[in-house]
Amino acid sequence: MSEPILQVKNLKVYYYVEAGAVKAVDDVTFDLDDGTKMGLVGESGSGKSTMAQALMRMIKPPGKIEGGEMILDGVDLVKLSTEQMRQTKLRKLAMIPQGAMNALNPVMRIDHQLVDGMLDHGVTLSKQEREERVARLLEMVDLAPKVAKMYPHELSGGMQQRVTVAQSISMEPDLIIADEPTSALDVVIQRQVMETINNLQERLGLSLILIGHDMGLMAQTVSRLAVMYAGRMMEIGATYDMFRDPLHPYTQLLISSLPVLANKGVFAGIPGITPSLLNPPEGCVFHTRCPKAWDLCSQSTPKFTEAQPGRWVACHLHTA
Amino acid sequence: MRIPLSYVIKRIGFLVAVLFTAATINFIIPKLAPRDPVTELINQKIASGGLTSEGAAEFGDSLRKLYGLDRPLWQQYLTYIWNMMRFDLGYSIVNYPQRVSFIINQTVYWTLGFVLTSTLLAFVIGTVVGALVGWSKTSKWLSWLMPPLAMFSAVPAFILALLLIYFLAFKAKAFPLRGGFSATIVVNWKDPKFLLDVVHHALLPGLSMLLVSVGGWSLGMRAMMVTVEGADYMTFADAKGLKGPRLFFRYALRNTLLPQITALAMQLGLIVSGATLVETMFSYPGIGNRLGGAIRALDYPVIYGIVFFMVVGIAVATLLVDLMYPLLDPRISYSGG
Numbered sequence: 001m002s003e004p005i006l007q008v009k010n011l012k013v014y015y016y017v018e019a020g021a022v023k024a025v026d027d028v029t030f031d032l033d034d035g036t037k038m039g040l041v042g043e044s045g046s047g048k049s050t051m052a053q054a055l056m057r058m059i060k061p062p063g064k065i066e067g068g069e070m071i072l073d074g075v076d077l078v079k080l081s082t083e084q085m086r087q088t089k090l091r092k093l094a095m096i097p098q099g100a101m102n103a104l105n106p107v108m109r110i111d112h113q114l115v116d117g118m119l120d121h122g123v124t125l126s127k128q129e130r131e132e133r134v135a136r137l138l139e140m141v142d143l144a145p146k147v148a149k150m151y152p153h154e155l156s157g158g159m160q161q162r163v164t165v166a167q168s169i170s171m172e173p174d175l176i177i178a179d180e181p182t183s184a185l186d187v188v189i190q191r192q193v194m195e196t197i198n199n200l201q202e203r204l205g206l207s208l209i210l211i212g213h214d215m216g217l218m219a220q221t222v223s224r225l226a227v228m229y230a231g232r233m234m235e236i237g238a239t240y241d242m243f244r245d246p247l248h249p250y251t252q253l254l255i256s257s258l259p260v261l262a263n264k265g266v267f268a269g270i271p272g273i274t275p276s277l278l279n280p281p282e283g284c285v286f287h288t289r290c291p292k293a294w295d296l297c298s299q300s301t302p303k304f305t306e307a308q309p310g311r312w313v314a315c316h317l318h319t320a
Numbered sequence: 321m322r323i324p325l326s327y328v329i330k331r332i333g334f335l336v337a338v339l340f341t342a343a344t345i346n347f348i349i350p351k352l353a354p355r356d357p358v359t360e361l362i363n364q365k366i367a368s369g370g371l372t373s374e375g376a377a378e379f380g381d382s383l384r385k386l387y388g389l390d391r392p393l394w395q396q397y398l399t400y401i402w403n404m405m406r407f408d409l410g411y412s413i414v415n416y417p418q419r420v421s422f423i424i425n426q427t428v429y430w431t432l433g434f435v436l437t438s439t440l441l442a443f444v445i446g447t448v449v450g451a452l453v454g455w456s457k458t459s460k461w462l463s464w465l466m467p468p469l470a471m472f473s474a475v476p477a478f479i480l481a482l483l484l485i486y487f488l489a490f491k492a493k494a495f496p497l498r499g500g501f502s503a504t505i506v507v508n509w510k511d512p513k514f515l516l517d518v519v520h521h522a523l524l525p526g527l528s529m530l531l532v533s534v535g536g537w538s539l540g541m542r543a544m545m546v547t548v549e550g551a552d553y554m555t556f557a558d559a560k561g562l563k564g565p566r567l568f569f570r571y572a573l574r575n576t577l578l579p580q581i582t583a584l585a586m587q588l589g590l591i592v593s594g595a596t597l598v599e600t601m602f603s604y605p606g607i608g609n610r611l612g613g614a615i616r617a618l619d620y621p622v623i624y625g626i627v628f629f630m631v632v633g634i635a636v637a638t639l640l641v642d643l644m645y646p647l648l649d650p651r652i653s654y655s656g657g
Contacts, residue, residue, distance in 0.1 A: 056559050058555070058558060058559065085561075086561045086562075086563070087561065088561070089559060089560065089561030090559075090560050090561045091561070094559070094560075095556070095559040097552060097555065097556045097559065098552075099552045101552075102551060102552035102553055103552045103553055103555075103556040104553055104556070105553045105557065105570070105571050105574075105575070106553070106575065106649075106650070106651060107574050107575060107648075107649060107650060108570065108574075116560075116562060116566060116570070117560040117561065117562060120560075120561065120562045120563045120566060121561065151650040151651070153650070153651045164556065167560060168560075
């Protein structure tokens with residue numbers, strides 16, 4: 001077993017507002033093996049996007065990384081200076097953004113946007129090398145060479161998202177964080193863009209963290225799945241195992257809320273709403289909505305423990 | 321090129337229409353006024369003893385004949401439009417036989433000199449300060465600049481001019497009180513001593529224009545900067561690990577400039593008229609001061625001439641902005657037809 005490319009240990013991201021500290025990410029721990037794809041799912045406000053921002057060290061005030069470690073390839077990102085972090089971005093760690101339609105600079109031609117990241121990371125390119133590099137990147141994401149001389153507004157949403165993908169792989173990073181990369185696209189384009197990302201991940205041997213709430217997409221794409229709820233990690237495991245035998249009641253509810261073709265009728269949602277992150281419930285954060293909650297759940301916070309090999313869960317049902 | 325020729329032609333046709341309309345309104349409005357410049361001039365001459373009442377009627381008739389005021393209105397109008405097309409603005413009544421074009425030519429460079437300089441300086445300083453204050457990565461002490469700038473932008477330029485005159489010219493005697501150059505100096509544009517004297521005289525009026533407009537530029541720029549910094553493409557650019565200067569200039573500043581440049585062009589169109597009060601305060605030999613004088617003396621041809629000149633300035637500035645847009649923002653293009 002190779003060393004994990006990313007180890008997140010007890011990561012805490014708090015937003016300090018007038019009413020107190022909002023614990024957007026609280027005590028999250030997980031590993032990511034080299035070359036694997038991990039999905040990170042959860043409801044809106046579960047802290048999955050904050051997780052992505054924290055990994056990029058892009059938490060803006062009043063938010064702050066309050067504690068913990070994020071070790072990428074042996075280097076703790078939390079401890080890096082701003083300049084060291086800037087150099088790490090794109091070279092070792094890249095992001096595919098959420099809103100593809102607005103993620104490109106509207107007044108710059110695509111070729112300039114494709115190479116400026118490389119230029120700022122010490123790559124020197126002659127005019128000819130530049131053109132070759134741009135052409136190759138565009139080809140990798142299945143775009144025509146003529147796109148190089150176009151402006152973002154001349155491209156469709158799917159094409160723009162492909163351009164952002166091309167930028168994020170331009171320096172062949174170790175890890176790519178894709179924060180709902182297809183949420184702004186229609187289903188057909190969604191599938192095509194996802195296929196492109198998948199192919200590149202395999203071809204370049206990248207590790208990928210895919211953030212989203214589309215359980216179907218996750219089942220098709222990732223080999224490991226992490227479930228977050230109210231800023232906390234609920235369960236992590238191999239995707240296949242998670243769908244076949246979800247341990248945490250929250251994961252069970254998430255999966256049973258998926259529409260199944262054979263099963264016509266009313267879908268079971270998850271009753272209730274996510275708790276306030278300002279005053280999370282005592283004990284397990286999910287106990288207010290959990291159908292299997294018992295006395296202990298409202299009294300003590302369950303520890304995040306390895307219930308089976310490679311299978312971590314934070315639930316009193318499995319640790320007690 | 322993203323500007324098709326047909327658009328340029330259409331746009332210039334529009335400019336001509338604007339000028340024609342402006343000239344027509346310029347012609348009609350004084351005809352609606354109950355005052356008659358010739359009668360007033362004669363009364364004035366009689367009052368000052370330059371004319372006796374016997375010859376007054378004949379004098380008036382000859383004046384009316386000279387200015388074409390005895391002919392039917394439609395003939396006057398056609399003559400007027402024909403003259404305007406040739407930029408023949410006629411003669412001043414008060415300073416006869418000075419031509420209005422001569423008066424404009426004599427005064428416009430004084431105004432252009434100090435107003436253009438102060439406007440461009442204010443634009444550059446205001447934009448840079450606003451951009452830096454709005455940019456989250458610059459140090460916070462810069463934001464202390466904003467309250468005084470905002471205060472200056474709220475004060476009318478002529479009030480600021482009064483304060484500057486009182487404290488810097490009258491009390492401290494660091495600057496001349498009035499005029500465009502010293503009364504004792506020989507006018508010679510090739511003499512560096514004369515040029516220095518001109519600059520010395522232009523500093524205070526220029527400063528009052530500058531202080532008043534810097535605040536506006538920086539406030540607008542700061543707001544734009546804050547908006548742009550929140551845009552998705554800034555977040556993604558940050559995630560790409562771009563260097564600070566590239567983020568600031570190529571991503572943030574480049575996207576905030578469009579509204580700033582639009583405002584600048586409109587401001588340039590107003591240059592000639594914008595400084596009227598300040599020029600009056602300083603008795604500056606500029607076009608605005610001359611316009612004020614013409615209004616007081618009811619020198620209609622001069623008023624029309626200068627106002628028409630200002631209209632031309634604004635119309636041409638607007639045209640230039642329109643033609644510049646596609647070069648500044650690739651999202652704007654004019655399709656032909």
